[in-house]
Amino acid sequence: MSEFIKKIIKVGSLENITKLYEQGEIFCSTMKYFKDCEKPDARFDRLEGSIEISQFTTLTIYNDKKEIILSKNSSPKTIPLKKGFLSKFDSKIQGNFFCCTAITDENENCFLDSNLGAYKIDERFLEFGDTMLIINNPTHFILSMQEEIRNLGFTNNESLVEYYDSNIDNMQLSIFKKDKNYEYQQELRFYIENDNGNPIKFYIGSLKDYSQIIKLK
Known part of the structure; x- marks a missing residue:
């Protein structure tokens, strides 16, 4: 899959993005967190799961x-x-997510500002935070994620998210399918099977050699 991804983008607070950039800190929230947040914004989805x-x-x-x-x-x-x-x-489906945005050949035009020669993102991303990390070596990032998740003894799956229309579709869903209201996110999702209901944090090493931080506001 990683051969189809040209860049990975992660948006968050300056503090969290700096931890990711400098230390490779990965924080994976629970599915329940994304589904049940009392103040939903662009990160949260009541149909999660x-x-x-x-x-x-x-x-x-x-x-x-x-x-x-x-x-x-x-x-x-x-x-x-x-x-x-x-x-x-299905209440038996539990686990943790790490979510980011994948820029591919198919969607690059949606993110590339040809006049500026730089990437742009939808203003709704500002609900995630004020800082963006552009990961220029997606293959290395994905392999590092897979290796450390295995080292922790967890089972992981990752995939680009597919989007459906909740107004017209009748279909089977999965953790890698979301309502098209979230399509602007072009999500790459890492799913860790875990039934203890707790967040997971681990480190994959510094991303300084293959990423860059950009302040959004």
């Missing part, structure tokens, strides 16, 4: 006596709903 999505156009709510409380198709007890979707979750 979904295994299936299906569309529906009718909805009826019954009480314990099987009496209709509310129904889209009954008047006057009508739900003002044009359509909706149902997502299913």
